[in-house]
Amino acid sequence: MMESNLSKIEPVLDRYAAEPGSLITILQHTQEIYGYIPKDVMYRISERTGITPAEIMGVATFYSQFRLKPIGRYLIMLCQGTACHVNGSEKIAAAITNELGISDGETTDDGLFSLKSVACLGCCSLSPVMMINGETYGRLTPDKAVEILRSLRKESENK
Amino acid sequence: MKIVVGEGSCGIAAGAAKVYSALESALNGVNAELTFTGCNGMCFLEPIVDICDKGNLIKRLVRVTPGDAGKIAAFVNGDGDAVKDLEISDDDKAFLDKQTRIALRHCGVINPEKIEEYTATDGYKALRKVLTSMTPEEVIEVIKTSGLAGRGGAGFPTWFKWNAARQSPGEEKYLICNADEGDPGAFMDRAVIESDPHNLIEGMLIGAYAIGAKEAIVYVRAEYPLAISRLEKAISQAEEAGYLGDSILGSGFNCKMRIKAGAGAFVCGEETALIESLQGERGMPRLKPPFPAASGYWYKPSNINNVETFANVSWIILNGGEAFAAMGTENSKGTKVFALTGKVKKGGLVEIPMGKTLRDVIFDIGGGIKEDKEFKAVQMGGPSGGCIPASLLDTRIDYKELAATGAIMGSGGMVVMDSSTCMVSMARFFLDFTAKESCGKCVHCRIGTKRMLEMLDRIVKGKGKDGDIELLEELCFAVKDGALCGLGQTAPNPVLSTIRYFRDEYEAHINEKRCPAHSCGDLLSYSIDPAACRGCTLCSKKCPVGAISGTVKNPHTIDSEACVKCGSCFNVCKFGAVKVN
Numbered sequence: 011m012m013e014s015n016l017s018k019i020e021p022v023l024d025r026y027a028a029e030p031g032s033l034i035t036i037l038q039h040t041q042e043i044y045g046y047i048p049k050d051v052m053y054r055i056s057e058r059t060g061i062t063p064a065e066i067m068g069v070a071t072f073y074s075q076f077r078l079k080p081i082g083r084y085l086i087m088l089c090q091g092t093a094c095h096v097n098g099s100e101k102i103a104a105a106i107t108n109e110l111g112i113s114d115g116e117t118t119d120d121g122l123f124s125l126k127s128v129a130c131l132g133c134c135s136l137s138p139v140m141m142i143n144g145e146t147y148g149r150l151t152p153d154k155a156v157e158i159l160r161s162l163r164k165e166s167e168n169k
Numbered sequence: 170m171k172i173v174v175g176e177g178s179c180g181i182a183a184g185a186a187k188v189y190s191a192l193e194s195a196l197n198g199v200n201a202e203l204t205f206t207g208c209n210g211m212c213f214l215e216p217i218v219d220i221c222d223k224g225n226l227i228k229r230l231v232r233v234t235p236g237d238a239g240k241i242a243a244f245v246n247g248d249g250d251a252v253k254d255l256e257i258s259d260d261d262k263a264f265l266d267k268q269t270r271i272a273l274r275h276c277g278v279i280n281p282e283k284i285e286e287y288t289a290t291d292g293y294k295a296l297r298k299v300l301t302s303m304t305p306e307e308v309i310e311v312i313k314t315s316g317l318a319g320r321g322g323a324g325f326p327t328w329f330k331w332n333a334a335r336q337s338p339g340e341e342k343y344l345i346c347n348a349d350e351g352d353p354g355a356f357m358d359r360a361v362i363e364s365d366p367h368n369l370i371e372g373m374l375i376g377a378y379a380i381g382a383k384e385a386i387v388y389v390r391a392e393y394p395l396a397i398s399r400l401e402k403a404i405s406q407a408e409e410a411g412y413l414g415d416s417i418l419g420s421g422f423n424c425k426m427r428i429k430a431g432a433g434a435f436v437c438g439e440e441t442a443l444i445e446s447l448q449g450e451r452g453m454p455r456l457k458p459p460f461p462a463a464s465g466y467w468y469k470p471s472n473i474n475n476v477e478t479f480a481n482v483s484w485i486i487l488n489g490g491e492a493f494a495a496m497g498t499e500n501s502k503g504t505k506v507f508a509l510t511g512k513v514k515k516g517g518l519v520e521i522p523m524g525k526t527l528r529d530v531i532f533d534i535g536g537g538i539k540e541d542k543e544f545k546a547v548q549m550g551g552p553s554g555g556c557i558p559a560s561l562l563d564t565r566i567d568y569k570e571l572a573a574t575g576a577i578m579g580s581g582g583m584v585v586m587d588s589s590t591c592m593v594s595m596a597r598f599f600l601d602f603t604a605k606e607s608c609g610k611c612v613h614c615r616i617g618t619k620r621m622l623e624m625l626d627r628i629v630k631g632k633g634k635d636g637d638i639e640l641l642e643e644l645c646f647a648v649k650d651g652a653l654c655g656l657g658q659t660a661p662n663p664v665l666s667t668i669r670y671f672r673d674e675y676e677a678h679i680n681e682k683r684c685p686a687h688s689c690g691d692l693l694s695y696s697i698d699p700a701a702c703r704g705c706t707l708c709s710k711k712c713p714v715g716a717i718s719g720t721v722k723n724p725h726t727i728d729s730e731a732c733v734k735c736g737s738c739f740n741v742c743k744f745g746a747v748k749v750n
């Protein structure tokens with residue numbers, strides 16, 4: 011297993027470890043720092059808070075926001091909410107899977123894209139919608155979605 | 170002049186931020202102030218730019234692109250015709266004119282990041298009135314008179330919950346705002362927080378005063394980063410201005426407020442699960458009673474209300490409970506906000522007095538169905554709600570009348586469906602959602618929803634059996650009875666209501682292996698009629714999997730093995746040559 015730089019989480023633990031009820035907040039910071047929740051960091055959180063590793067794992071797996079594996083450079087959050095569903099989000103999912111060869115929860119081999127289905131991004135009137143690294147793309151068609159992915163790939167190659 | 174760009178999440182997604190930066194450069198050196206506002210609810214026209222002069226709206230421009238910035242600058246410089254082609258049509262204007270706005274009264278009007286714009290529109294006046302001239306009991310009495318009921322779904326009288334929390338013994342009490350907005354297809358609460366965060370803060374403070382809480386917490390969905398950041402700003406502005414903290418407005422009443430970001434779990438919208446989550450645990454509901462009013466956050470008396478519920482409070486205090494109760498029906502008072510989406514022409518936020526009909530909302534305000542197709546049903550209440558068919562379009566917006574249809578008022582999601590939506594697949598969609606979101610505590614909910622999903626899966630794949638509908642119904646009632654919390658108790662609703670109104674569609678899938686809406690891929694086969702095909706090649710270019718072959722001007726063919734049944738060819742063919750069976 012890769013070792014994480016544990017010193018990065020210490021300031022968060024200094025602030026929250028003694029505060030009851032803050033495990034979710036700590037995990038949110040952890041994910042912001044490392045991009046996911048590494049196992050060794052979980053053990054460190056356990057040492058500092060006194061919460062057992064099993065309990066931490068329980069919370070981390072309960073909430074869909076938390077990831078236990080690193081993700082690709084671009085995280086595609088594809089909305090599968092009701093409005094997007096009615097307006098054809100399944101076809102967008104098929105087009106993305108077809109283009110990248112990954113389905114929900116997977117990451118491309120080159121580590122560039124991860125795909126995650128989410129429920130409602132709150133932009134239903136622009137459905138179908140996806141959000142990639144904080145930027146929202148609305149009124150998608152299968153073609154438009156593929157085009158966006160290709161331009162992101164190009165952008166990353168030029169960097 | 171003042172140029173105002175609508176920057177809610179949806180506006181930004183439609184390109185409002187790019188329009189704003191383009192305007193920044195275009196208006197450089199021009200005598201106009203550039204600012205932004207939240208979401209006015211006309212999501213179908215986004216991005217929207219308002220031009221105001223001396224406080225009056227003189228032009229509303231819609232579907233503005235960054236390229237239009239020059240035109241706006243020209244208008245400010247005196248060319249009265251420069252923005253003509255961008256102006257909103259009278260027909261679209263009616264979308265707002267037909268509404269009655271209370272909870273949304275500032276949305277899209279003021280700058281949500283400027284407390285002075287809120288206070289200039291009577292902001293924090295209600296709080297001042299409450300703290301200087303009313304006892305907590307009097308506040309509760311006004312809310313009782315207003316008839317305000319919870320907007321989060323269940324519609325429980327707000328005054329009753331406030332009173333119960335007030336009466337609960339103990340010094341330490343909490344006021345919590347439920348901004349988890351879990352219904353996938355609803356965005357009323359997001360719009361309120363992004364567009365008018367101080368109104369939420371003010372409503373919460375009045376609630377905190379009424380129940381005697383010194384701490385208030387807003388639990389916001391993780392997927393709403395912009396709402397969180399605007400609310401954070403608003404809280405610190407309110408602290409600075411003395412509306413939050415110790416001895417607010419010199420009254421001796423202390424209250425602090427903080428935000429807790431959720432982590433993505435639908436069940437955490439349920440109030441006791443939300444409390445567990447606030448305490449850093451897995452969001453699993455508690456047994457009720459005791460209700461939160463007696464034992465909530467950290468087992469202290471707590472009161473939980475929805476965002477929209479709080480958004481009505483300051484208006485009620487300023488205008489009186491009677492004014493609010495004057496709107497609506499016998500059972501349902503005031504207004505309700507709906508997030509109108511799906512196959513409707515004008516999708517966005519609609520706030521109307523209770524008592525209006527579904528037809529008023531969908532056809533009169535929403536403009537009817539996209540491409541003038543046939544209306545089939547409207548889904549209300551999300552995963553806990555149901556579908557209401559065309560024959561019941563004249564049902565009034567009223568808690569009881571909607572419940573009688575098998576749907577619910579819900580939190581305000583209103584997803585419109587046309588003839589192309591398969592109702593069985595819709596039921597499967599919601600079951601898939603609830604089965605994934607079931608927290609796993611109750612056997613009936615955890616396993617029952619899973620078994621129901623498997624059956625619906627079979628049915629949409631053409632593998633349904635005789636007796637499936639009856640078995641589904643039986644399971645529905647078992648899950649309803651056997652679940653501890655609202656999630657399981659209501660999860661069968663989408664199935665029950667579609668069986669009730671669209672049983673023929675279930676039967677077509679099961680008996681005839683046919684999907685009347687032409688939506689269930691496994692039951693469809695696409696072919697090209699060689700007599701009608703002109704060989705234009707459009708379909709083969711559009712096919713995402715290269716399943717269509719043929720040469721120019723010669724009839725094309727579809728390889729049914731490779732076909733993924735996406736329907737692209739059907740949609741693009743100009744000659745009606747693609748056939749679906």
Ligand SMILES: Cc1cc2nc3c(=O)[nH]c(=O)nc-3n(C[C@H](O)[C@H](O)[C@H](O)COP(=O)(O)O)c2cc1C
Pocket residue numbers: 318319320321322323324325327347348349350351352435436437438439440441473474475476478580654655656
């Ligand atoms: C599964 C489930 C999900 C819920 N989700 C929400 C939600 O997202 N937002 C909300 O305000 N209430 C939600 N509720 C209702 C809350 O439990 C609670 O009734 C409400 O927050 C009370 O506020 P109100 O009286 O102002 O409506 C949900 C209930 C259940 C059973």
Ligand code: FES
Pocket residue numbers: 089090091092093094095129130131132133134135137138139353354355
């Ligand atoms: S359903 Fe997709 S953004 Fe709301």
